Amino acid sequence: MQDLLHEPWPWYIAGPLIGLLVPTLLLIGGKQFGISSNLKHICSAILPKKPDFLRYDWRAVGSWNLVFAAGIFTGGFIASRWLQGGTSIQVAEATQQALTRIGFDMRSIGLVPVELFSLGSLLSLRGFVAVVVGGFLVGFGARYADGCTSGHAISGLSDLQPTSLLAVVGFFAGGLFATHVILPLLMS
Amino acid sequence: MPQHVTTQNVTIHNSFGKLLPYFLVGTGFGIVATKSQIISWYRMQEMFRFHSFHMFGIISSAIVVGAISVWLIKKLQTRHLGGEVIQMSTRVPGDGYRFWIGGSIFGLGWGLAGACPGPIFALLGNGIVGAAVLLVSALLGTWTYAVLRPYLPH
Known part of the structure; x- marks a missing residue:
């Protein structure tokens, strides 16, 4: 327990x-x-x-x-x-190293990084792009794709809907690009 | 609440007793989402870097359980508590553009902000002030889509 x-x-x-x-x-x-x-x-x-x-x-x-x-x-x-x-919050050793390399302080982590979500960060370019633009794209993309992780990845795939598979492939393509290309640029 | 609504139909659907189960199920989801850390920005980074099985295990086991349930519900022609036979809506594929273009746009935001819509509400409950910024931005995105919708390929 x-x-x-x-x-x-x-x-x-x-x-x-x-x-x-x-x-x-x-x-x-x-x-x-x-x-x-x-x-x-x-x-x-x-x-x-x-x-x-x-x-x-x-x-x-x-x-x-x-x-x-x-x-x-x-x-x-x-x-x-x-x-x-x-x-x-526990993340893999490799993730800690990768995020440390691009400028995140990984010694004590909460649910969201202060490097992007603190008030000061939100007013900087990196925080604005990650949180404000990121949130905007989540809202825009979810409606454009007619669903998000719950509606497409869980509900849609549970019902074996091919359109949901297409959406989920898009979700991951976008997420990989954001993680490996945009985030390192923002942090540099 | 019922005094605010006009048609009888809406009153029936929106009575306290009808809505309470959804609140309780949502509460359970909020607890599971927080305790399994899927609302953490860092966990999304871990997933998009393929450094841990955690997120993939959660998503895939959820789909397996969901798929078996949906299959059973359809096969047995199950009725819901309201008495009607349960039906799943099928999305109209159209030209399919909306799913991969919209999906990729959503994914960009998911990777940057580290949260999809469910976790935004759970993060707010966890007292994360930045999640309010996420919510307002996501609402702006939704509104923008609604305005641009006639001009976008679907």
């Missing part, structure tokens, strides 16, 4: 639990596991003047999904407050 509190949960526990989200949401109300649609629902809810794509009844379509996202927020809060989440 103590180990479950202090150590990161292993893949063979976390993965199957995440996989079970797919049938759980289907059985509760026929909903498909997916999170990025919430970004669309929020835009539809708050924007005064909306393009056609955002004109729909977000309450009818998206309430369950927004409540689901509020749950994810709450789960994150519970884990950080009472279950020692977000502490003792």
